[in-house]
Amino acid sequence: xxxxxxxxxxxxxxxxxxxxxxxxxxxxxxxxxxxxxxxxxxxxxxxxxxxxxxxxxxxxxxxxxxxxxxxxxxxxxxxxxxxxxxxxxxxxxxxxxxxxxxxxxxxxxxxxxxxxxxxxxxxxxxxxxxxxxxxxxxxxxxxxxxxxxxxxxxxxxxxxxxxxxxxxxxxxxxxxxxxxxxxxxxxxxxxxxxxxxxxxxxxxxxxxxxxxxxxxxxxxxxxxxxxxxxxxxxxxxxxxxxxxxxxxxxxxxxxxxxxxxxxxxxxxxxxxxxxxxxxxxxxxxxxxxxxxxxxxxxxxxxxxxxxxxxxxxxxxxxxxxxxxxxxxxxxxxxxxxxxxxxxxxxxxxxxxxxxxxxxxxxxxxxxxxxxxxxxxxxxxxxxxxxxxxxxxxxxxxxxxxxxxxxxxxxxxxxxxxxxxxxxxxxxxxxxxxxxxxxxxxxxxxxx
Numbered sequence: 001x002x003x004x005x006x007x008x009x010x011x012x013x014x015x016x017x018x019x020x021x022x023x024x025x026x027x028x029x030x031x032x033x034x035x036x037x038x039x040x041x042x043x044x045x046x047x048x049x050x051x052x053x054x055x056x057x058x059x060x061x062x063x064x065x066x067x068x069x070x071x072x073x074x075x076x077x078x079x080x081x082x083x084x085x086x087x088x089x090x091x092x093x094x095x096x097x098x099x100x101x102x103x104x105x106x107x108x109x110x111x112x113x114x115x116x117x118x119x120x121x122x123x124x125x126x127x128x129x130x131x132x133x134x135x136x137x138x139x140x141x142x143x144x145x146x147x148x149x150x151x152x153x154x155x156x157x158x159x160x161x162x163x164x165x166x167x168x169x170x171x172x173x174x175x176x177x178x179x180x181x182x183x184x185x186x187x188x189x190x191x192x193x194x195x196x197x198x199x200x201x202x203x204x205x206x207x208x209x210x211x212x213x214x215x216x217x218x219x220x221x222x223x224x225x226x227x228x229x230x231x232x233x234x235x236x237x238x239x240x241x242x243x244x245x246x247x248x249x250x251x252x253x254x255x256x257x258x259x260x261x262x263x264x265x266x267x268x269x270x271x272x273x274x275x276x277x278x279x280x281x282x283x284x285x286x287x288x289x290x291x292x293x294x295x296x297x298x299x300x301x302x303x304x305x306x307x308x309x310x311x312x313x314x315x316x317x318x319x320x321x322x323x324x325x326x327x328x329x330x331x332x333x334x335x336x337x338x339x340x341x342x343x344x345x346x347x348x349x350x351x352x353x354x355x356x357x358x359x360x361x362x363x364x365x366x367x368x369x370x371x372x373x374x375x376x377x378x379x380x381x382x383x384x385x386x387x388x389x390x391x392x393x394x395x396x397x398x399x400x401x402x403x404x405x406x407x408x409x410x411x412x413x414x415x416x417x418x419x420x421x422x423x424x425x426x427x428x429x430x431x432x433x434x435x436x437x438x439x440x441x442x443x444x445x446x447x
Contacts, residue, residue: 002032002295024298024332026291027324034291035298041086042253042275042299056166056183063191066137066162066179070100071201073135073160075209077122078102079147082109082281083140083166089186090114090274093139096193101203103213105129107141108262108279112271123267125216130154132212135178137162140185143174144282150175164188223427224268233395236424237261240341241268243396244313247403251308253278253296257289258315261341264426265313276308287321289314290338294325297334306410309337316342316373323382329413330386337406338415340379346371349422376419383415393418 002024005013013023026032039045070076084093090113097104097114103122106113114121122129130147131154138161143150150161151174160178163171164185171180181188196202204210228242237260248254250272256262256279271277278292293312300307319340329336343349350358352375358367380390389409391402393416406414 002026002035002291004029004032022298022302024294024328026294026328028322030287031291031294031322031325031328034288035295038278038292038295039299041278042296044088055187057187058164058181058183058191060191062179062181063188063195066181066192067195067199067201069135069160069162069178070102070137070203073203074207075132075134076102076137076203077129077133077135078104078137078139079107079141080104080110080113080139081107081141084110084113084185084189085140085274087140087166087185088274089140089189092186092189092193094118096189096196099193099202100196101205102137103129103210107146108266109277109281110141111266112276113274115272116270117272122213122217124220125213127154128216129213132156132209133159135160135162137164138177139164139189140166142170142282145284146282220427227427228268231396232421234419234421234424235394235396235399236421237264237341237426238268239396240399240418240420241265243399244339244403245269247400247407248311249309249407252276253300253308253310255279255289255293255296255310255312256314257286258313258318258341259347260343260424260426261313261315261318265341269313286318289318290322290325290329293336293338294328294332294334297329297336298332301334309407310335312336312338314338314340315346316340316344316377316379317346319379320373323379326383326388326413326415327386330383330388333411334413335410336413337403338383338413339403340415340417341420342377342379342417343420343424344375344377344422345369345373348425349373350375351422352376375422378417380415380417383413388412389414391416 001016001021003013004026017023078097094114097120104114104120105122105126116123134156136159141147148154161175162179163177164181165171166184168182171177171182224238227236227238230236230239241264245268253276254269254271256265262279280286280288289312293310297310349372355375358364361367380392384390389406389412393399393402399418402416
């Protein structure tokens with residue numbers, strides 16, 4: 001049980017403890033709610049007095065139609081969503097992907113349902129895969145803002161969607177599916193797998209589509225590597241995540257929130273196991289990170305003597321939403337490793353010298369850009385104030401040393417305050433350039 005008490009709720013928490021229920025006292029109701037929601041997702045345990053509903057399967061005619069649409073596709077794509085993770089569909093899904101030979105793209109919390117380093121994963125060519133796919137098998141993912149609503153200019157206007165979902169009301173949201181498969185995702189993937197096995201069908205790896213995707217993956221990897229290997233100080237996002245990825249255990253649970261921190265981290269920090277990534281999710285809610293991390297650490301502590309490492313990767317703005325929960329971690333000796341990627345702002349900030357110059361100009365409430373935060377704020381000292389480990393990190397050497405020390409410590413939480421270039425940003429997104437160029441050309445024609 002996660003909560004925050006006061007009169008007359010104190011007795012409720014005491015009664016829960018007397019009944020054998022462990023109580024984790026949080027510092028904020030919001031973080032407590034996030035923690036409670038994460039436990040059900042991680043463990044699959046649902047507390048309810050209602051009987052377990054039967055597993056629902058799709059109509060066999062619809063399964064036949066779905067396979068027919070896939071066979072006719074020139075540029076097929078499987079999108080694996082959080083629903084596949086929640087539905088525990090990883091075993092059937094891996095067999096289906098490998099037997100069918102189809103490329104797949106995970107959504108942020110679909111990462112790890114199949115390993116990110118699986119040869120069929122095309123996450124590193126995400127924009128091209130979404131834009132050029134002519135058939136998309138949507139497995140437990142929704143065509144909301146995270147998938148650009150399934151609409152142009154990010155999707156092919158003629159794309160055919162095969163939608164697999166447990167909720168009837170989600171069918172056809174934003175894009176009418178060519179085939180709708182309503183039911184339990186694990187059961188439906190098993191149905192699809194059986195039909196592929198019966199037909200002996202496999203999408204060829206020797207196609208222009210696979211070649212185009214592999215070329216784009218290689219090109220993006222080259223750009224990211226060049227950014228990651230820059231030796232400048234302050235560091236950029238890619239340098240930080242490159243070195244973090246080399247040290248993280250492959251079975252760690254990664255919690256992430258922020259703007260660039262979450263977006264870039266998603267592409268560079270691999271997940272190899274299902275339900276091992278927790279982030280801001282569908283609503284993009286900031287403040288979820290520390291509550292999620294506490295939930296994951298509590299589950300691991302209860303089920304294993306040491307368990308898996310919980311690594312919470314935060315933007316500095318995102319950390320501010322629930323930063324006081326580090327006291328909760330220290331109070332219960334939860335060995336969470338928090339990495340605050342600190343760029344002094346929301347999306348971007350300014351360096352200390354610029355901040356001082358702005359302060360000389362007058363009232364900062366009128367002068368400071370709204371996205372800026374206090375430069376080089378000492379978030380590490382917030383952790384040390386409660387007895388955890390805190391590290392101020394400026395260089396690659398300091399980053400690697402602090403992270404390794406933190407990963408080796410199973411007795412208390414740690415926080416790495418990683419100072420990066422305030423102007424550090426994502427690598428250029430090609431689709432944005434193409435869209436701007438098209439608009440510019442239209443404007444010239446009108447002029």
